Amino acid sequence: MYANAVIVGAIVDVTLTAGEGLLQSVEWDTMGFDKGGYAVSAVVDHVSEETNIDDNTRIDGGVIVTIVGDVDGEGEVDVSDLYIMGSAYQSDPMGSSWNPNCDFDNSNSVDASDLSDLNENYGEVGA
Numbered sequence: 001m002y003a004n005a006v007i008v009g010a011i012v013d014v015t016l017t018a019g020e021g022l023l024q025s026v027e028w029d030t031m032g033f034d035k036g037g038y039a040v041s042a043v044v045d046h047v048s049e050e051t052n053i054d055d056n057t058r059i060d061g062g063v064i065v066t067i068v069g070d071v072d073g074e075g076e077v078d079v080s081d082l083y084i085m086g087s088a089y090q091s092d093p094m095g096s097s098w099n100p101n102c103d104f105d106n107s108n109s110v111d112a113s114d115l116s117d118l119n120e121n122y123g124e125v126g127a
Contacts, residue, residue, distance in 0.1 A: 003038040069118035076125040
């Protein structure tokens with residue numbers, strides 16, 4: 001997996017039969033990356049006897065690296081982030097109000113721990 005042109009994850013030793021697909025997740029540790037937007041893409045190497053290599057690259061959306069608490073990705077932790085978190089508070093991935101951007105600790109629950117993280121950075125502006 002790539003973030004812009006930087007490799008941020010890899011999946012190796014996968015074997016698929018003709019017509020078979022695979023959905024994989026890759027965790028990306030953004031520590032050390034500059035704050036800002038990154039295009040996310042994945043590339044599958046060409047394999048022997050493959051006739052269609054046009055579909056071996058997938059570019060899908062992007063990621064914004066920002067400070068903890070900046071739910072809306074606009075570069076600062078402010079009242080708009082608190083408002084969004086209030087709408088998602090006490091939700092989980094099965095709930096209609098779930099917002100994964102509010103689950104800062106990746107616990108699959110928007111809870112007091114996440115609110116505390118937002119509070120800790122309230123008023124901060126990203127570089």
